[in-house]
Amino acid sequence: MLSLRSLAAEEWDAWYDALETAFGSVESAERRAMWRALTELDRSLGVWDGELPVGSASAFSFRMAVPGGAVLPTAGVTMVGVLPTHRRRGVLKALMRHQLDEIHERGESLAVLTASEPAIYGRYGYGLGTWRLRVQIARARVRVLSPDDEDGRIRLRLVDPAGALADCERLYAQQVPLRPGMLARRPGWERLPVLDPPSERNGHGPLQCVLAEDRADGSLLGYARYTMADRWQEANAASEVLVREVTAADPGARAALWGFLLDLDLTETVLAPSLPLDDPLQHLVSDPRRLQPKLVDALYVRLVEVGDALRSRRYAAPVDVVLEVTDEFCPWNSGRWHLHSTGPDKGAACEPTEAPADLALSVRELGAAYLGGTELSSLAGAGLVRELRPGALAEASRAFGWDVAPWLPHGF
Structure with missing residues (x-):
């Protein structure tokens, strides 16, 4: 029993x-x-x-x-x-x-998860909403190009990760609303990024933290957390830098932090396992091919209450469509929903309707597109979204997109 x-x-x-x-x-x-x-x-x-x-x-x-x-x-x-x-x-x-x-x-109205086995959760309505970018850089083959800190505005300073935690968390909190998929950290969660048990280091040294500060007033402009593995090939140093996080409030700080990480003595490889798909690093380095970028699935999104979820986000372009939604596991979502928005500066309306449908899709596809990182037109190309009114797919696909790629900053 x-x-x-x-x-x-x-x-x-x-x-x-x-x-x-x-x-x-x-x-x-x-x-x-x-x-x-x-x-x-x-x-x-x-x-x-x-x-x-x-x-x-x-x-x-x-x-x-x-x-x-x-x-x-x-x-x-x-x-x-x-x-x-x-x-x-x-x-x-x-x-x-x-x-x-x-x-x-x-x-x-929303549920999210990271999947150990992605095939499991589609049947419960979760769609792949964000990817992460993994890069592995042979640091001797690349350099940071721009922007230059010509006036010496930025000062880099190594600090104790725990001692600088409060300042770093304030900067992190400022970035959350700027990128879909980021999580506001509740009390207690600030410990996760600096958790550093010796048994989990896998040959790496202790966690390090470098701050990028404004030299004039000392304000924090960015930070990076990383570890280093002490490795040698015969008589040659070949250590690895594992980048846990780079957070920056402006381009100069970001360039300074990546310049630091790519110029550490005795190191050969810089590994960053989780960056946004549109991370500026791709444009900061002299040879983007040397990043060896790899896509990895990240956050799976489920709309628990379709109307509330669709009303609560903004849309990149005007949209006026009726969505025929199927949701076998949460039947209260099934039916036709009239989504209307005049653009990114205005709110949205989404209400049940009896009007003819313009697009047909399941709640899984809505979850995949919700944060703006998966195009409805791409899902339609896989046969997962059906266009019932000519032009509706292009209209909705433009509207659901966003100018910043969604990204999950850490697992849970």
């Missing part, structure tokens, strides 16, 4: 043990303690076989930026796992059903 219920505090360790077993991994004590502190018990579910936890799902109460700068309440779906002994028994489906119902009842 399997039972599904909310998690109690005293059950957390056994519940998380089952999750680690499902993933075949064991986390450091430091990371485990952080996740325990961040777990929202009232948003955490477990499936039990008698006294044994066999399945789990949780959610974080995030706020996420969407096109236009609004930062919306968003459920960050996490800690989803099922023991291998209990697969193919409806455990995951029951967890997803219960969780999405709860999210809907809370009034959150």
Whole structure:
């Protein structure tokens, strides 16, 4: 007999043990303690076989930026796992059903997740909304070209990552509304970017932080966090720089930080595993081919309440279309929705309608396009969006796009 219920505090360790077993991994004590502190018990579910936890799902109460700068309440779906002994028994489906119902009842119109196996979540309405760019740079083959800091405005300073955390977090918070997909960090989450357990370093040294400051007034213009692996090939230094984060408020600070990272002594390779697709680094370096860019899927987006979600973002161009939406898992979304906006400087209306449909698509495709990084025309080319009125596809595709690529700054 399997039972599904909310998690109690005293059950957390056994519940998380089952999750680690499902993933075949064991986390450091430091990371485990952080996740325990961040777990929202009232948003955490477990499936039990008698006294044994066999399945789990949780959610974080995030706020996420969407096109236009609004930062919306968003459920960050996490800690989803099922023991291998209990697969193919409806455990995951029951967890997803219960969780999405709860999210809907809370009034959150969006849910997001990062997927260990992307094929799983499409059937629950999640569409791939953001990609990340991974670059691996042979640093001796490239240099930062511009913009030059001719007047010496920018000063670089190495600091203790924890000691500079408050200042860096303030700068990060200023950037959140500017890029769809970024998460406003709630109290406690500021520890994630500087978490640095020795057992997780994989041959790298301790976390480092460099600040880019205005020399005149000392104001913070940017920062970078990175680690270095001490490696040698015979008698030659061949260390690797792992870039965890580069955040900058202006082009000069960004160029100064990347110039620093690409000019560290004794290093051969600079690896940055997570950058936005439109990161300016691609235009800062002398030879973009040397970046060896690779696309990696990142954030999967689900519209839990279609009307509220579509009303809450801005649109890059005027749009007036009727969307025929199918949503088998959350049937309250199924039907025709009239979306109307006069452009990026105005709000949007989205209401149920009986008017003839202009486009037909599932909630999964709406999730993929929602943050502006996936074109509806591209989805139509794959047969996932059907144009029912000539011209409607081009109109909607232009409107759903955005001038800044969406990006997830960190996992959860």
